[in-house]
Amino acid sequence: MPDLFKVAKFGGTSMADAAAMKRCASIVQSDPDKKVIVVSATAGTTNLLSELATDISVEQRMAIAEQIREKHIAICSDLEHPDDVLDEVTRLLDELAAIASRKQLMTAMLKDEIYSFGERLSSTIFTQVLKEVSGENIHWFDAREAIITDNNFGSAEPDISEIGLRSKANLEPKLKDARVVTQGFIGSGKNGATTTLGRGGSDYSAALFAEALDADVLEIWTDVTAIYTTDPRIVPDARPITEISFDEAAELSVFGAKVLHPATMVPAIRKNIRVYVGSSIHPEKPGTWIVKDTRRKPVIRAISLRRKQTLLTVHSLDMLHRYGFLAKLFQVLSDHKISVDLVTTSEVSVALTLDSDIHAQGNQILSDEILKELRTFCEVQIEENLSLIALVGNNLDATAGLSGPVFGSLENVNVRVICHGASSHNLCFLVEEKEAEEVVRVLHDRFITKKIKA
Numbered sequence: 001m002p003d004l005f006k007v008a009k010f011g012g013t014s015m016a017d018a019a020a021m022k023r024c025a026s027i028v029q030s031d032p033d034k035k036v037i038v039v040s041a042t043a044g045t046t047n048l049l050s051e052l053a054t055d056i057s058v059e060q061r062m063a064i065a066e067q068i069r070e071k072h073i074a075i076c077s078d079l080e081h082p083d084d085v086l087d088e089v090t091r092l093l094d095e096l097a098a099i100a101s102r103k104q105l106m107t108a109m110l111k112d113e114i115y116s117f118g119e120r121l122s123s124t125i126f127t128q129v130l131k132e133v134s135g136e137n138i139h140w141f142d143a144r145e146a147i148i149t150d151n152n153f154g155s156a157e158p159d160i161s162e163i164g165l166r167s168k169a170n171l172e173p174k175l176k177d178a179r180v181v182t183q184g185f186i187g188s189g190k191n192g193a194t195t196t197l198g199r200g201g202s203d204y205s206a207a208l209f210a211e212a213l214d215a216d217v218l219e220i221w222t223d224v225t226a227i228y229t230t231d232p233r234i235v236p237d238a239r240p241i242t243e244i245s246f247d248e249a250a251e252l253s254v255f256g257a258k259v260l261h262p263a264t265m266v267p268a269i270r271k272n273i274r275v276y277v278g279s280s281i282h283p284e285k286p287g288t289w290i291v292k293d294t295r296r297k298p299v300i301r302a303i304s305l306r307r308k309q310t311l312l313t314v315h316s317l318d319m320l321h322r323y324g325f326l327a328k329l330f331q332v333l334s335d336h337k338i339s340v341d342l343v344t345t346s347e348v349s350v351a352l353t354l355d356s357d358i359h360a361q362g363n364q365i366l367s368d369e370i371l372k373e374l375r376t377f378c379e380v381q382i383e384e385n386l387s388l389i390a391l392v393g394n395n396l397d398a399t400a401g402l403s404g405p406v407f408g409s410l411e412n413v414n415v416r417v418i419c420h421g422a423s424s425h426n427l428c429f430l431v432e433e434k435e436a437e438e439v440v441r442v443l444h445d446r447f448i449t450k451k452i453k454a
């Protein structure tokens, strides 16, 4: 079999400590095809950095920077040759401490600069671990030399053609004589400022590198053995999925399955790159292959849950027999960079769901300014604390008699907006947050493990 070109990504739990890093290094070492290794920050570090990047006191910031220092120095001290990497790690930690010690207001740009230390630290240490475990020469590569984005700090949009050019020019030559370790999550804006792709964005970075370098396979190594029929933290008897299609995996991730960042599948689909999801803790256990076309095409393959949904209902008699209302509404939302997920309309009202989670940097999803603008032409109602549940599979739009059993099994649940028919790969609806996990359990028992009979 000819050599394959693989991009392998290891997530935060896979980078938790020196032992976890050594396990990942063995996974890499055992496969010469794994040419580019993309790593996340060590477990919990991005959360700490996100706390540091708020408007707390300098003392509090310094305490967090110190916690991050201790954690990374401890990992280094468990290496065979800590001295080979300590200077660089200390330099990064000092740079972070210097930022933390400055009395300054946080800006979105500064937050991304702060976030970047997580991946810069973990990739520096992991390069050393991989050198020690494999005995090979390994290159460290600054992802900001290839992942070019716009300046939308906090969830920057990648510039695909520029990423293609820079990866070929700056990264590919390094692969001639060694593997490359780089960072997920971070990129570089137009003027060179550090940007990030949104929380969980390392999967997306790895997919972007895979696309840019024409990889055959993208591997996502994480803390679960596979993609499961639902989040195993919610349903312990969820089942691992052996094979799933690009479209289904894309829907699952967009609708909340955290195992993949929602945009991960986009580059993979563009370049038809197979994706493997496996466990860095139990690499021997079978994982999930995400491929263009699957042999089995069940109607319901998996169930996902996305929390923190906001339901915006707008009401206006102007909608009745008029045109232009929806265009005006969406223009306001687009001007404020609000992304809309589900939409349902009646003659005089429109209900839209918005994801409050992507505004995790502390901003209120609908600012007073947007509300004021909307209220000039419609009545506005907002409901929070909702969750979006999606059944993901095949031919869901064309399967007769599906909604009866689905909603019949949720008799006592207040189901809000339902979207059925827009995609053949999902049926989704909103429920109250406090009922959401139970709804997932009931649907999983009924349609996946089939414990509950019709």
Ligand code: ADP
Pocket (backbone or CB within 6 Å): 010, 011, 012, 013, 014, 040, 200, 221, 222, 223, 224, 226, 227, 228, 229, 230, 231, 232, 233, 256, 257, 258, 259, 260, 302
């Ligand atoms: P990493 O740090 O490796 O990126 P994440 O925490 O981002 O890992 O993603 C892995 C987690 O995704 C799992 O621990 C699991 O709780 C969650 N998850 C949600 N839905 C699913 C699913 N359908 N299959 C597997 N894991 C899922």
Ligand code: ASP
Pocket (backbone or CB within 6 Å): 011, 012, 040, 041, 046, 047, 118, 184, 185, 198, 199, 200, 201, 202, 203
């Ligand atoms: N370290 C980043 C985060 O925690 C990116 C990632 O892990 O994918 O969000």
Ligand code: MG
Pocket (backbone or CB within 6 Å): 011, 200, 203, 258, 259, 260, 261
């Ligand atoms: Mg992740």
